[in-house]
Amino acid sequence: MSRKIHNFSAGPAVLPPEVLEKAAAAVREFDGMGLSLLEISHRSKNFERVMEEARALALSLAGLDDRYDALFLQGGASLQFHQVPLNLLRPEGKAGYVITGEWATRAHREASILGNTVVVASSEEGRFSYIPKNYPIPEDLDYLHLTSNNTIYGTQYHSFPEAPVPLVCDMSSDIFSRPVDFSRFALVYAGAQKNIGPAGVTLVILRKDIVGRSGRRLPVILDYATHIKHGSMYNTPSVFAVYVTKLTLEWIRDNGGLAGMERRNREKQQLFYSTLDQCTIFEGTARPEDRSWMNATFVLRRPELQEEFENLLKEGGISQLKGHRSVGGYRASMYNALPIESVKALTDIMLYLNSKYA
Amino acid sequence: MSRKIHNFSAGPAVLPPEVLEKAAAAVREFDGMGLSLLEISHRSKNFERVMEEARALALSLAGLDDRYDALFLQGGASLQFHQVPLNLLRPEGKAGYVITGEWATRAHREASILGNTVVVASSEEGRFSYIPKNYPIPEDLDYLHLTSNNTIYGTQYHSFPEAPVPLVCDMSSDIFSRPVDFSRFALVYAGAQKNIGPAGVTLVILRKDIVGRSGRRLPVILDYATHIKHGSMYNTPSVFAVYVTKLTLEWIRDNGGLAGMERRNREKQQLFYSTLDQCTIFEGTARPEDRSWMNATFVLRRPELQEEFENLLKEGGISQLKGHRSVGGYRASMYNALPIESVKALTDIMLYLNSKYA
Numbered sequence: 001m002s003r004k005i006h007n008f009s010a011g012p013a014v015l016p017p018e019v020l021e022k023a024a025a026a027v028r029e030f031d032g033m034g035l036s037l038l039e040i041s042h043r044s045k046n047f048e049r050v051m052e053e054a055r056a057l058a059l060s061l062a063g064l065d066d067r068y069d070a071l072f073l074q075g076g077a078s079l080q081f082h083q084v085p086l087n088l089l090r091p092e093g094k095a096g097y098v099i100t101g102e103w104a105t106r107a108h109r110e111a112s113i114l115g116n117t118v119v120v121a122s123s124e125e126g127r128f129s130y131i132p133k134n135y136p137i138p139e140d141l142d143y144l145h146l147t148s149n150n151t152i153y154g155t156q157y158h159s160f161p162e163a164p165v166p167l168v169c170d171m172s173s174d175i176f177s178r179p180v181d182f183s184r185f186a187l188v189y190a191g192a193q194k195n196i197g198p199a200g201v202t203l204v205i206l207r208k209d210i211v212g213r214s215g216r217r218l219p220v221i222l223d224y225a226t227h228i229k230h231g232s233m234y235n236t237p238s239v240f241a242v243y244v245t246k247l248t249l250e251w252i253r254d255n256g257g258l259a260g261m262e263r264r265n266r267e268k269q270q271l272f273y274s275t276l277d278q279c280t281i282f283e284g285t286a287r288p289e290d291r292s293w294m295n296a297t298f299v300l301r302r303p304e305l306q307e308e309f310e311n312l313l314k315e316g317g318i319s320q321l322k323g324h325r326s327v328g329g330y331r332a333s334m335y336n337a338l339p340i341e342s343v344k345a346l347t348d349i350m351l352y353l354n355s356k357y358a
Numbered sequence: 359m360s361r362k363i364h365n366f367s368a369g370p371a372v373l374p375p376e377v378l379e380k381a382a383a384a385v386r387e388f389d390g391m392g393l394s395l396l397e398i399s400h401r402s403k404n405f406e407r408v409m410e411e412a413r414a415l416a417l418s419l420a421g422l423d424d425r426y427d428a429l430f431l432q433g434g435a436s437l438q439f440h441q442v443p444l445n446l447l448r449p450e451g452k453a454g455y456v457i458t459g460e461w462a463t464r465a466h467r468e469a470s471i472l473g474n475t476v477v478v479a480s481s482e483e484g485r486f487s488y489i490p491k492n493y494p495i496p497e498d499l500d501y502l503h504l505t506s507n508n509t510i511y512g513t514q515y516h517s518f519p520e521a522p523v524p525l526v527c528d529m530s531s532d533i534f535s536r537p538v539d540f541s542r543f544a545l546v547y548a549g550a551q552k553n554i555g556p557a558g559v560t561l562v563i564l565r566k567d568i569v570g571r572s573g574r575r576l577p578v579i580l581d582y583a584t585h586i587k588h589g590s591m592y593n594t595p596s597v598f599a600v601y602v603t604k605l606t607l608e609w610i611r612d613n614g615g616l617a618g619m620e621r622r623n624r625e626k627q628q629l630f631y632s633t634l635d636q637c638t639i640f641e642g643t644a645r646p647e648d649r650s651w652m653n654a655t656f657v658l659r660r661p662e663l664q665e666e667f668e669n670l671l672k673e674g675g676i677s678q679l680k681g682h683r684s685v686g687g688y689r690a691s692m693y694n695a696l697p698i699e700s701v702k703a704l705t706d707i708m709l710y711l712n713s714k715y716a
Contacts, residue, residue, distance in 0.1 A: 005392040009399045012597055020394045024385035027378060034363035034675075036378045038556040038602065041367045041678055074432040074558065075579070078593035082577040110577055193594055198396040200432065200558045200596030219440040219468055221433070235436035236551055238558030239370055240598060244396065317392075320399055 006342035009320040010151050010295060010333040011173065012193040019247045019337075026243060037243055042236050047243075051232055054246035061249060061258060062182040062205055071204045071224070071232045072242045077103065077172045080189040080202060081110035083222050084145070084168055088187070088213045089115045093142040096120040096165070098135075101128045101150035102326065107170060111145070120144060128153040130287040133161075141165040142213065143186065149174035151194075152324040154286040154297030154331065160184065166210060174294050175203065176252055177336055178262040186210045194294070195336045196252070197245030200238045252336065261336050268334045268343045269293040275347035279354035281305060285329065299329040305357060312349045321346070364700035367678040368509050368653060368691040369531065370551040377605045377695075384601060395601060400594050405601075409590055412604035419607060419616060420540040420563055429562045429582070429590045430600045435461065435530045438547040438560060439468035441580050442503070442526055446545070446571050447473045451500040454478040454523070456493075459486045459508035460684065465528060469503070478502060486511040488645040491519075499523040500571065501544065507532035509552075510682040512644040512655030512689065518542065524568060532652050533561065534610055535694055536620040544568045552652070553694045554610070555603030558596045610694065619694050626692045626701045627651040633705035637712035639663060643687065657687040663715060670707045679704070 007014040030037035031046045040047060051072065058070035073079075089095045089111060097108040099122035111117045118141070121132035128150060137144055143166040149156040151173045160167070166186035175190040182188060187206040193199040204224070211225045220226050226234050252261060273291060276284050276298055285297045300306055313321055323329035332346060365372040388395035389404045398405060409430065416428035431437070447453045447469060455466040457480035469475045476499070479490035486508060495502055501524040507514040509531045518525070524544035533548035540546060545564040551557040562582070569583045578584050584592050610619060631649060634642050634656055643655045658664055671679055681687035690704060 007393055007397055009397065012397060012400060012594065014397050015394065020385060020396065023394075023396065024382045027382035027385055035365055035677065036373065036381075038378065038381065039365055039367065039370060039372050042370060042557065043683075044678070074434065074596070075437070076432065076593045078579045079433070082579050106578070110579065113575055113577055191594060193597075198598055199400060199594045200599055217471055219471055220464070221436045221440050221468065235434045236370065236549060236557045238432070238596060238599065239551075240556055241558055241596065319393065320402070325401075 004317050006316070006318050006345050007320065007338065008318060008331070008333050008342070008346070010324070010331060011191075011335075012199045013195075013333060013335045014337045015198070015244070015248060016251045016337045019244060019251055022247050023244045027240075037240055042233065042239050047239060048233070050243050050246055051237065054242055054249060055232060057246065057249045057253065058203055058205060061176055061252060064182055064205065067209070068205055068207050069228050071206070071227045072237055072245065073202045073204055073227060073232070074200070074238050076191045076202055077170055077189060078106070080170070080204065081107040082114070083224075084143075084187065084189070085111040085114045086214065086216060086218060086222055087224050088166070088168070088210060089142050090214050091115060091216060093214075094118055094138075094140060096138060096141040096144040098122070098132060098144070098146050099124055100131055100147050100155060101153045103150065103170060103172070104145075104147040107145055107147065128155065129285060131155050131157055131290040137161065137163050137165065139164045143168045146170070149292050149294050151295045151333070152327055154284075154292045154295045155290045156292035156294065158290070174292075176249075176258055176261060177265050177294060179258040192241065192245045197248045198241050200241035201245055203245070248337075264340075265293045265334065265336065268338065268340050269296070271340065271343050271347055272296050272332060272334065275350055279350050280358045281354050282350060294333060294335060296332040296334065297323060297327070297329060298332075302357065305353065309349075309353055312353060316345050316349050318346055318349065362675055364674070364676050364703050365678065365696065366676060366689070366691050366700070366704070368682070368689055369549075369693075370557045371553075371691060371693045372695045373556070373602070373606060374609045374695045377602060377609055380605050381602045385598075395598055398597075400591065400597050405597060406591070408601050408604055409595065412600055412607060413590060415604065415607040415611065416561055416563060419534055419610060422540055422563065425567070426563055426565050427586050429564070429585045430595055430603065431560045431562055431585060431590070432558070432596050434549045434560055435528055435547060436464065438528070438562065439465040440472070441582075442545065442547070443469040443472045444572065444574065444576060444580055445582050446524070446526070446568060447500050448572050449473060449574065451572075452476055452496075452498060454496060454499040454502040456480070456490060456502070456504050457482055458489055458505050458513060459511045461508065461528060461530070462503075462505040465503055465505065486513065487643060489513050489515055489648040495519065495521050495523065497522045501526045504528070507650050507652050509653045509691070510685055512642070512650045512653045513648045514650035514652065516648070532650070534607075534616055534619060535623050535652060537616040550599065550603045555606045556599050558599035559603055561603070606695075622698075623651045623692065623694065626696065626698050627654070629698065629701050629705055630654050630690060630692065633708055637708050638716045639712050640708060652691060652693055654690040654692065655681060655685070655687060656690075660715065663711065667707075667711055670711060674703050674707050676704050676707065
């Protein structure tokens, strides 16, 4: 392909070109073994090293010490929606959820199936266009669950609440996109396929002392203790996805770490949102102070321009800008690996169309 | 690499070279999209087609009609050990397990955590060196669980029992290696990483009428009904692993289907076991009538030859022949994609060493 594609996919999403090159090479031959990465034992020294390095790198990027562990599990955030309460919610206890969109709603639903939950705050009445703030947090919760970034509605926490209970956070769509004080969380999880890798692996970072908190008799495979004990190798891990995630974490480390990602992402969101705000034919859907740096959601105020706008996008190689099927409109996903050139390509089109019709 | 490696890995295991070539190419660019397979939305038409084709192909190879469905889930057989009883074992019901090795034991353990189980037969007292036969099967079981092939102990069912209850089978290590009457099973599952793909995806084939049998209130993500309803796309699937599995299923189809695989595998096991039986310095560990075509386990009767044997293996490019860490000895895993030339390379070494010392 000679034409440059600007990949605004909401996830699975753009990965660094050098990561993709190394990943393709590893499918051909891995680590000088004469074999593909896809056909070696996960118990080979070569892969055991990959897993160890990936876990260490995740903890190091998060700035955490050995009171924490990093696991690479399967099943996506959707399985964590169940696994978190199974491990942390006592049968007679209560879990708190802040509802900021579809994923928070799903997380809450799974917890409700297992036990008692309370919605501590919600922005549903405002169509999830903002992040609730300054709500009281009950002190008797087993944990409080947040969703740091909302891909569908384009909102993001820019600061996290102080909580008198263990904090759990689904960071699937903004993990490692900026420095965060991870030590404030008891458990953080993230499907890799937005900022740190391909689909098929879930990063779980947890403080080891929370293991066993629910007191339930747990299935071995869903007990975090099992995976801590076996170094995330209790059963066959998602070998290729773990490797590509390790490559992506290395790319983050080598590009300034989380501070480097923040600089990169700040520049992109500034360019995008400042353009959006000066184009009167477009309108953002999230409250400005809660706008997501990862997923900018917006609509065309003049529906008659839709065809022309979408033709321009197509000609400009702007890919996957459609909003989520549940809300429509547009969504510019600008994860770590998206270069600013791609945002520039998009904003140039927005400015052109605006100057023509505004 | 110029030197040919003979890949006897027990899993993740050897894949066809043409599958690996296509997989590597898709990591560079997929389907003429100008993007890597790792960075496209699973909701793109291109990937939706992959998933649909993979599901249809799995059903077609199994010779099943639309009373059945094929799902590509995450979490490996180890998650199915829990998910099967969760979906099929009533709180007041009872599940039967036949214990033929480590994986059957783990499956049984997970079921016991959820409800009542009964060990219908076991070969544990014989160190799992055979497949139990001719045992009575209680008629009041919610299901009977079998493990068709035992990678660690090298045994395999060459015929399945008639059962008056729904049959469930973990076929992780021999699925699609031979024709099987799949319509005799209510549910079959298999981690892909032995015969049909890379690690990171689990094939579940189930008769749709068994959904909801347990009557339990299920987590949404672990309810088979969820995945049937959403065409195995309820949450982000393991995109790359599903694609490579689809390529491998196509390779099976294009190489004679399951009958073709049986011919291929019959030839390999005949060569291997006939060699084993004529080499007095080696000894098989499984009862001859129950020997696995997938994993041949054996020991050296003369331990003083170990170093020489292992040097010969190394020189000959014979890779990953070590027995499972729990039992030691040797294990020749001969999954679908292993060429007969690799078996020949191994048996030549065995014959040479035997002729020197026997």
